[in-house]
Amino acid sequence: MTGEKEDELDLVQYVVFLKFGTHGAEPIYSYPTESALDEESVINIGAKLVSVMAGEEELISEGITIIPFSRFKLTGLTYSFTIPDESLPEKNAAYFLTLMIKEESHRGPEFLFQNIDHLTEKLRDTSKVVMKQEFKERAVKVEIIKLYKYFVEFSKKYFEIKERLISESEKSMISAAILYFHRKAGPIVYTLYPENTLTEEQSKKLCKELEIATREGFFSRSYSDISHLSYYFEIPSDWARGKKEMVLLSFIFYKLPEKDIADALHLKSMKFVEKMEAHPEIFKGFYSPFEIEGYQEAEKEKAREMNDLLKKWIKSLYLASLDVFQSTSLEIAGNSSQKVDSIIPMESKVTKRQRKSRREM
Secondary structure, three states, X not given: OOHHHHHHHOOXXXXXXXXXXXXXXXXXEEEOHHHOOOHHHHHHHHHHHHHHHHHHHOOOXXXXXXXXXXXXXXXXXXXXXXXXXXXXXXXXXXXXXXXXXXXXXXXXXXXXXXXXXXXXXXXXXXXXXXXXXXXXXXHHXXXXXXXXXXXXXXXXXXXXXXXXXXXXXXXXXXXEXXXXXXXXXXXXXXXXXXXXXXXXXXXXXXXXXXXXOOOOEEEEEEOOOOEEEEEEEEEEOOOXXXXXXXXXXXXXXXXXXXXHHHHHHHHHHHHHHHHHHOOOOHHHHHOOHHHHOOOOHHXXXXXXXXXXXXXXXXXHHHHHHHHHHHHHHHHXXXXXXXXXXXXXXOOOHHHHHHHHHHHHO
């Protein structure tokens, strides 16, 4: 098993439930019990929670926060709430329900921030259940155990779906390319990243797209072996016939991506075009020094400079497109893994057996 997989499996460490009462932080229950934090550790955690959640007002209200507990190498997502308690000076008792994850896990922050709304909802729902059951010891234990098991299963499902989506997306993406209309050769693939990822026949298909394009804009097409999302545009040029370069920016795939990804790539294309339009000498990058023999050496050097710049830009665009796949996959993974509710039963088998035994007594 790889280190990454181990991170996924033990990312969720504890669920800790405590109260802030007359004697400070008072542990109620934490799970799993066989590796649970000792009482002193829970009290120290509680003291930090109170300090952070109360702030300068010295009052605690309903809220959610993420707090690092570096001493224990943990990070906590804490939901705080209060209930009336006339025995206390503040007339309210404060409770803290905390999901603890491994601090050293590089996936921890991603997991929390990508799923914070859903995780908060689960913490809040559990607090409502234990309040309804009047904080009875057995009810608290059942709910905390159930919540812990849910978080473990949810985290595993989240990373499983995420890795699958990213893998599928990256396998589907072939390259990013710029094509332009050469004044003698016609449409050609000017630069491609990664290099040498298209066959000659596939390159011809893209060139045909540039040949028939007449209106600026974003479009897509699928062939038997490749698909593409492309943006046709024109930029001013002092060296081209008609004083303009006809350009096609393309993302090439084995199969077209989902609409959300296509929309994000459309936006990336528009920004790329704006960047080219804002650079008045970028057209010179389409010309090799051999094509401008009659020009001064300074112009030839500028052509080389713009050529290098365009290649750097298309590489950056390709890498940015992979980020689009990843960020979209994270969102989909979060939404899909929330369906884990159907996997985890609402009541454990032990609980059901206990209820059956009581009925028979």
